[in-house]
Amino acid sequence: MPAKGVLVAVTADVVIAGGGVIGTAIAWRAAAAGLDVVLADPAYGDAASLVAAGMLAPVSEALFGEGALLRVNLLALARFPSFAAELEQVTGHRVGLRREGTLAVAFDAGDYAALTRLTAFRRSAGLEAEELDSRACRKLESFLTPDVHGGVLFPGDWSVDNRRYAAALREAAASAGVRVVRDRVTAVLTAGGADARVRGVALAESSEIGSDRVVVAAGSWSGAVHGLPAGLRSAVRPVKGQLLRLRHPDGMPPVLTHTIRATVRGADVYLVPRADGEVIVGATQEERGPDLTVTAGAVHDLLHDAMSVLPVTSELILAETCAGLRPGTPDNGPIVGDAGPGGLLLATGHYRNGILMSAATADAAVACLTGRAPAPEWEPFGPGRFLTRQGER
Amino acid sequence: MPAKGVLVAVTADVVIAGGGVIGTAIAWRAAAAGLDVVLADPAYGDAASLVAAGMLAPVSEALFGEGALLRVNLLALARFPSFAAELEQVTGHRVGLRREGTLAVAFDAGDYAALTRLTAFRRSAGLEAEELDSRACRKLESFLTPDVHGGVLFPGDWSVDNRRYAAALREAAASAGVRVVRDRVTAVLTAGGADARVRGVALAESSEIGSDRVVVAAGSWSGAVHGLPAGLRSAVRPVKGQLLRLRHPDGMPPVLTHTIRATVRGADVYLVPRADGEVIVGATQEERGPDLTVTAGAVHDLLHDAMSVLPVTSELILAETCAGLRPGTPDNGPIVGDAGPGGLLLATGHYRNGILMSAATADAAVACLTGRAPAPEWEPFGPGRFLTRQGER
Numbered sequence: 001m002p003a004k005g006v007l008v009a010v011t012a013d014v015v016i017a018g019g020g021v022i023g024t025a026i027a028w029r030a031a032a033a034g035l036d037v038v039l040a041d042p043a044y045g046d047a048a049s050l051v052a053a054g055m056l057a058p059v060s061e062a063l064f065g066e067g068a069l070l071r072v073n074l075l076a077l078a079r080f081p082s083f084a085a086e087l088e089q090v091t092g093h094r095v096g097l098r099r100e101g102t103l104a105v106a107f108d109a110g111d112y113a114a115l116t117r118l119t120a121f122r123r124s125a126g127l128e129a130e131e132l133d134s135r136a137c138r139k140l141e142s143f144l145t146p147d148v149h150g151g152v153l154f155p156g157d158w159s160v161d162n163r164r165y166a167a168a169l170r171e172a173a174a175s176a177g178v179r180v181v182r183d184r185v186t187a188v189l190t191a192g193g194a195d196a197r198v199r200g201v202a203l204a205e206s207s208e209i210g211s212d213r214v215v216v217a218a219g220s221w222s223g224a225v226h227g228l229p230a231g232l233r234s235a236v237r238p239v240k241g242q243l244l245r246l247r248h249p250d251g252m253p254p255v256l257t258h259t260i261r262a263t264v265r266g267a268d269v270y271l272v273p274r275a276d277g278e279v280i281v282g283a284t285q286e287e288r289g290p291d292l293t294v295t296a297g298a299v300h301d302l303l304h305d306a307m308s309v310l311p312v313t314s315e316l317i318l319a320e321t322c323a324g325l326r327p328g329t330p331d332n333g334p335i336v337g338d339a340g341p342g343g344l345l346l347a348t349g350h351y352r353n354g355i356l357m358s359a360a361t362a363d364a365a366v367a368c369l370t371g372r373a374p375a376p377e378w379e380p381f382g383p384g385r386f387l388t389r390q391g392e393r
Numbered sequence: 394m395p396a397k398g399v400l401v402a403v404t405a406d407v408v409i410a411g412g413g414v415i416g417t418a419i420a421w422r423a424a425a426a427g428l429d430v431v432l433a434d435p436a437y438g439d440a441a442s443l444v445a446a447g448m449l450a451p452v453s454e455a456l457f458g459e460g461a462l463l464r465v466n467l468l469a470l471a472r473f474p475s476f477a478a479e480l481e482q483v484t485g486h487r488v489g490l491r492r493e494g495t496l497a498v499a500f501d502a503g504d505y506a507a508l509t510r511l512t513a514f515r516r517s518a519g520l521e522a523e524e525l526d527s528r529a530c531r532k533l534e535s536f537l538t539p540d541v542h543g544g545v546l547f548p549g550d551w552s553v554d555n556r557r558y559a560a561a562l563r564e565a566a567a568s569a570g571v572r573v574v575r576d577r578v579t580a581v582l583t584a585g586g587a588d589a590r591v592r593g594v595a596l597a598e599s600s601e602i603g604s605d606r607v608v609v610a611a612g613s614w615s616g617a618v619h620g621l622p623a624g625l626r627s628a629v630r631p632v633k634g635q636l637l638r639l640r641h642p643d644g645m646p647p648v649l650t651h652t653i654r655a656t657v658r659g660a661d662v663y664l665v666p667r668a669d670g671e672v673i674v675g676a677t678q679e680e681r682g683p684d685l686t687v688t689a690g691a692v693h694d695l696l697h698d699a700m701s702v703l704p705v706t707s708e709l710i711l712a713e714t715c716a717g718l719r720p721g722t723p724d725n726g727p728i729v730g731d732a733g734p735g736g737l738l739l740a741t742g743h744y745r746n747g748i749l750m751s752a753a754t755a756d757a758a759v760a761c762l763t764g765r766a767p768a769p770e771w772e773p774f775g776p777g778r779f780l781t782r783q784g785e786r
Contacts, residue, residue, distance in 0.1 A: 246689055296639055296696050297707025303693035314690025318714060 010181075011210040012038040014369055015201050016217055017185035017225060020047030021162070021354055022347050023217035024169040025083075025362035031176035033366050038209055040201065042184040045170060048219050049354060051243060051324025053272040053280040054162035055259060056080055056356050057102060057154070059122050068380040069333050070125055073353060075377045076360035077156070083359030084160065091171045096161025096275045102259040105137055105144065105151035105309065111263055112150050119152050128155050143255045143312045159259050159272050162355050169358075181206065188214050188227035190341045198343030202226075213369055215345045220290065220325040222348040229340055231388035236335070236349045238290050238325035242298040243282035244306075245320035246313065255279070255312045262309045269305035271313070279316060281306045285326075294321045326351050330386070336364050337374070337382035345369065346383045403574075404603040405431040407762055408594050409610055410578035410618060413440030414555070414747055415740050416610035417562040418476075418755035424569035426759050431602055433594065435577040438563060441612050442747060444636060444717025446665040446673040447555035448652060449473055449749050450495060450547070452515050461773040462726050463518055466746060468770045469753035470549070476752030477553065484564045489554025489668050495652040498530055498537065498544035498702065504656055505543050512545050521548050536648045536705045552652050552665050555748050562751075574599065581607050581620035583734045591736030595619075606762055608738045613683065613718040615741040622733055624781035629728070629742050631683050631718035635691040636675035637699075639709035648672070648705050655702045662698035664706070672709060674699045678719075687714045719744050723779070729757050730767070730775035738762065739776045 014030055016023045019041030027039045041047070058073035084097050106112035119129045130153040137151040138144050174180075184204040190196040200210040216222050220238035248254065256273040263269075272280040284298045299321050306313045329335060329349040334357060336347050347365050350357050364374035407423055409416045412434030420432045434440070451466035477488050499505035512522045523546040530544040531537050567573075577597040583589040593603040609615050613631035641647065649666040656662075665673040677691045692714050699706045722728060722742040727750060729740050740758050743750050757767035 244689075249686060293642060293710045295707065296637075296709045296711045297700070299711050300693060300696035300700060300707065303689050304697070307690070307693060314688065314693065316689045317686045318689045318692050321711060321714075 010038065010207065012036050012179070013211065014038075014213040014215060015040060015185070015209050015211040016215045017041075017201065018047075018216065018218035018221070018348075019044040019170075019180065020217070020219050021049040021166050021169060021358040022219070022350060022361055023215070024166065024173050025358040026215055026217060026347060026365040027178045028169055028173040028176055029362040029366045030369055031173065031178045033370060035369060037178045038181060038211070039173065039178055040181045040183055040185050040203060040209070042182055042204070044180055044182055045166075047166070048324040048326065049162055049166045051241065051322045052162040052355055053243060053270060053282045054160040054165065054355050055102070055157065055270065055272060056159055057157040058356065059118070059125065059127065066332065072334070072360070072377045072381060073356060074125065075375055076353070076357040079359045079363065080160075080356065083362075084165070087165075087168050087172055090175060091168045093164065093168045093171065094275070095165040095168050098159045098273070098275065100258045101153055101155040102157035102261060103132075103137060103140055103151050103153050104261045105148045107147055107262065107264070108149050114263070115152055122154065129153070130155070141256060141258060141260065141310075143310050144260070145309060145311055153258070157259065160355060161274050161276075165355065181209070185216075185218070185225055188216070188225060188344055190227065196341040198341055213343045213345065215347055215365060215369075217347040219327040219348060219350075219354070222327065222346070228344075229383070229387055231386045232335070232339065232346065232383055235329055235386040236327045239328040239351065240286040240288045240291055240323060241283040241326055242286075242294055242302065242321070242323045243280060244299065244302050244318060245322070246279040246281060246316040247319040248277045249315070249317055252315070255310065255316070260309060262305075264305040264308050267301070267305065269302065269309060271306055271310060278319070279313070281313070290325060292323045292325070294323050326354070333381050334361070335381060335383050335386065336361055336378055337384075338368055339383035403431065403600065405429050405572070406604065407431075407606040407608060408433060408578070408602050408604040409608040410434075410594065411440075411609065411611035411614070411741070412437040412563075412573065413610065413612050414442040414559050414562060414751040415612070415743060415754055416608070417559065417566050418751040419608055419610060419740060419758040420571045421562055421566040421569055422755040422759045423762055424566065424571045426763055428762060430571045431574060431604070432566065432571055433574045433576055433578050433596060433602070435575055435597070437573055437575055440559070441717040441719065442555055442559045444634065444715045445555040445748055446636065446663060446675045447553040447558065447748050448495070448550065448663065448665060449552055450550040451749065452511070452518065452520065459725065465727070465753070465770040465774060466749060467518065468768060469746070469750040472752045472756065473553075473749065476755075477558070480558075480561050480565055483568060484561045486557065486561050486564065487668075488558040488561050491552050491666070491668065493651045494546055494548040495550035495654060496525075496530060496533055496544050496546050497654045498541045500540055500655065500657070501542055507656070508545055515547065522546070523548070534649060534651060534653065534703075536703050537653070538702060538704055546651070550652065553748060554667050554669075558748065574602070578609075578611070578618055581609070581618060581737055583620065589734035591734055606736045606738065608740055608758060608762075610740040612720040612741060612743075612747070615720065615739070621737075622776070622780055624779045625728070625732060625739065625776055628722055628779040629720045632721040632744065633679040633681045633684055633716060634676040634719055635679075635687055635695065635714070635716045636673060637692065637695050637711060638713040638715070639672040639674060639706065640712040641670045642708070642710055645708070648703065648709070653702060655698075657698040657701050660694070660698065662695065662702060664699055664703060671712070672706070674706070683718060685716045685718070687716050719747070726774050727754070728774060728776050728779065729754055729771055730777075731761055732776035
């Protein structure tokens with residue numbers, strides 16, 4: 001990897017700003033498609049993607065009525081397994097895809113009614129769902145609290161080990177010839193007047209990189225890149241999430257097989273088991289700007305809620321507490337597609353579904369970069385919807 | 394500091410096994426008294442002393458009737474300020490001694506009755522105590538929960554920043570000429586038959602050290618040293634304690650001035666403010682052997698109890714979770730004094746009061762090492778009480 005400050009007159013077919021799962025997936029696939037790719041990230045390997053549970057769940061409570069978002073999530077889910085399989089084949093590493101499904105549980109009749117409405121919505125989208133009484137829930141997960149009223153098994157809601165997945169993406173990108181610059185893209189540079197086109201990027205600490213195509217995939221930091229069209233810089237905001245990584249003590253058999261979701265005290269909590277004995281507990285949703293502190297109250301609430309669902313959680317080791325920033329948008333949808341000036345592509349704003357959407361986003365971005373049209377499911381999620389000047393849409 | 398394996402034919406006036414606050418305090422004072430001291434610890438600077446709240450409180454609920462232990466604690470408390478002042482003078486560093494006192498609060502009439510009994514006991518020992526109603530408690534600490542029933546202020550129960558204190562001790566020891574060997578003492582070596590005397594120590598990874606005086610100050614690990622008289626190796630057991638280090642977010646004024654103690658759900662919880670904006674929350678007491686894992690249940694309970702006492706705790710940053718091992722003994726008293734074979738001194742088993750007792754223990758140990766008698770308060774705490782063979786007492 002080149003040291004800072006020694007890059008002179010670097011050029012590339014495409015520069016990608018941001019090395020989370022979105023940027024790295026695009027970099028890998030673009031390089032595999034024959035493009036010469038430079039990825040710039042000051043903290044490559046330390047993105048928001050590391051603070052994630054890795055749930056591959058196309059439908060959540062928030063999605064009633066968001067039909068377009070559901071369709072792109074379903075596209076993403078359908079694409080994920082083959083993408084992950086290729087990634088595993090290329091790198092020789094497992095990414096920890098778990099297909100046991102997700103068990104959503106309810107603690108009272110009101111919770112259960114809400115779950116039933118969600119189930120009907122999911123079925124209308126063609127997703128499998130199986131209603132279970134309390135006993136059947138506890139047969140699936142024997143450590144579940146006896147207080148559970150009932151639940152629904154979603155066999156198609158999987159999970160992936162986000163850290164293994166991100167590491168495999170970085171390895172695949174490197175194998176495909178992606179060059180990484182550990183620096184921050186400060187601006188997209190353009191040439192020409194009314195019909196301006198991208199000519200490269202400016203970096204915070206090293207020289208410019210010349211390129212006639214630039215992908216901004218900087219998650220919550222996307223708005224910090226100068227040169228984006230008006231409206232887009234303010235379209236992405238950080239939504240803080242805190243989560244916990246628990247670990248089984250030596251010798252304790254796994255306490256969990258399925259991902260479990262529940263609503264406790266009005267807040268969603270999920271517990272996601274990993275193949276290596278970890279259990280992820282998440283997550284808060286906080287509008288606090290770019291704040292990455294881990295707070296006593298959030299850790300308390302997550303532990304409390306996890307122990308309410310699965311009391312044995314109290315015996316697990318608290319291995320890590322962490323906070324990350326989801327890139328949220330005004331309509332909760334991602335921003336993927338070409339934006340003016342010519343040659344500029346955005347792939348950001350994936351909010352809670354960055355891992356899920358990464359494979360399909362890479363497909364869409366590579367289509368744009370190679371002059372093909374992305375899948376029609378992406379059409380509603382172009383950058384144009386957030387442009388503020390009239391006539392540009 | 395010498396590298397492992399290169400120590401050949403090292404000798405010293407005294408070898409100290411263990412570099413926590415007890416061993417380091419003894420090393421400093423012994424070197425200051427003119428002795429040539431080697432301190433051996435494989436993890437010097439990383440002792441149980443780091444996982445402590447640093448409360449200087451001679452009386453706790455457990456001490457009813459333990460008159461001898463109270464007397465030695467009072468001796469230790471009286472000695473601490475001058476010892477700390479000398480340490481600050483020698484090193485030029487503050488150790489964070491806080492003299493605001495401790496506020497013990499009660500949540501109901503039963504709690505308050507228990508607190509009243511404790512107060513009477515403390516007064517009988519000559520310690521100050523001031524009963525306060527709920528309003529007076531909240532006047533002292535404005536963030537205290539309104540649920541508090543009443544409390545007692547103990548102006549003489551102070552605290553010290555255990556990490557600053559331990560670091561200052563290490564610096565003072567180094568300045569006084571103490572040599573540190575980063576290795577573990579595996580055995581006390583003796584010479585002679587029936588009238589055996591110490592001739593040095595064996596180390597795990599380097600050569601022996603020759604010395605006719607050895608101090609075992611290895612806390613919970615003291616029993617791992619071969620060559621101790623029968624009975625003493627099993628006299629010290631680890632009592633696990635988990636605690637939290639909270640920190641104020643930037644710009645938040647301090648939420649706490651006094652140490653606060655309370656009983657929540659039958660468990661003692663304390664919150665100890667530090668000069669640098671930390672708040673320590675402790676601590677569990679667990680009989681789990683040498684287990685240093687941080688568990689989800691313990692962190693939950695500590696956070697819950699802290700938030701019950703001081704709700705604003707939820708806004709603080711959870712900076713660190715940690716676990717340590719207190720060296721407990723069958724009668725909760727320390728083991729300080731000469732043991733057979735001749736030249737062997739023990740200074741261990743300080744249980745919950747290692748920081749408090751460190752200064753007075755150093756005095757007692759240096760007295761023994763220089764042929765003087767320690768203060769009479771130490772008489773009940775000699776190693777002889779745990780010897781198992783008849784006729785040795």
